[in-house]
Amino acid sequence: MGSSDHRDFESALTTGEAMASVKVRLAGGQDITAAITADAVKDLGLAEGSAVKALVKSTEVALATGPVDGISIRNQLAGSVTDVSTGGAMGSVKVSVEGGELTAAVTKDAVEDLGLKAGSSVVALIKSTEISLASA
Numbered sequence: 448m449g450s451s452d453h454r455d456f457e458s459a460l461t462t463g464e465a466m467a468s469v470k471v472r473l474a475g476g477q478d479i480t481a482a483i484t485a486d487a488v489k490d491l492g493l494a495e496g497s498a499v500k501a502l503v504k505s506t507e508v509a510l511a512t513g514p515v516d517g518i519s520i521r522n523q524l525a526g527s528v529t530d531v532s533t534g535g536a537m538g539s540v541k542v543s544v545e546g547g548e549l550t551a552a553v554t555k556d557a558v559e560d561l562g563l564k565a566g567s568s569v570v571a572l573i574k575s576t577e578i579s580l581a582s583a
Contacts, residue, residue, distance in 0.1 A: 469483060476546065492582075501578055508550070526570070527543055531558060534555070
């Protein structure tokens with residue numbers, strides 16, 4: 448996810464008239480949920496057990512220093528920071544999660560306020576509508 452590319456396996460599929468909710472089991476065993484169009488399900492030929500790649504733009508990944516309760520975001524992946532680079536206003540934070548890696552683009556202020564550095568424990572927050580699926 449983010450800038451990484453790894454294979455994931457779909458574990459459940461619920462299709463409505465226009466949208467579908469797809470649960471994907473990541474290589475590390477975590478489940479994430481992707482909300483995609485019903486047309487995309489047909490176009491990709493998805494069925495339970497299909498191998499897929501989960502993709503998300505780094506600008507759509509938020510970071511927290513621990514699990515967050517009382518929030519509508521379905522995907523919370525625990526991990527640790529492996530690298531932080533900052534520019535004038537923005538930062539790029541690489542996060543290792545079990546079985547994969549992702550990148551979060553956050554403000555430099557957020558990096559400083561959260562004290563993010565290599566080794567920091569974080570939780571990556573990703574809305575289900577921001578996860579795209581591709582054939583593996």
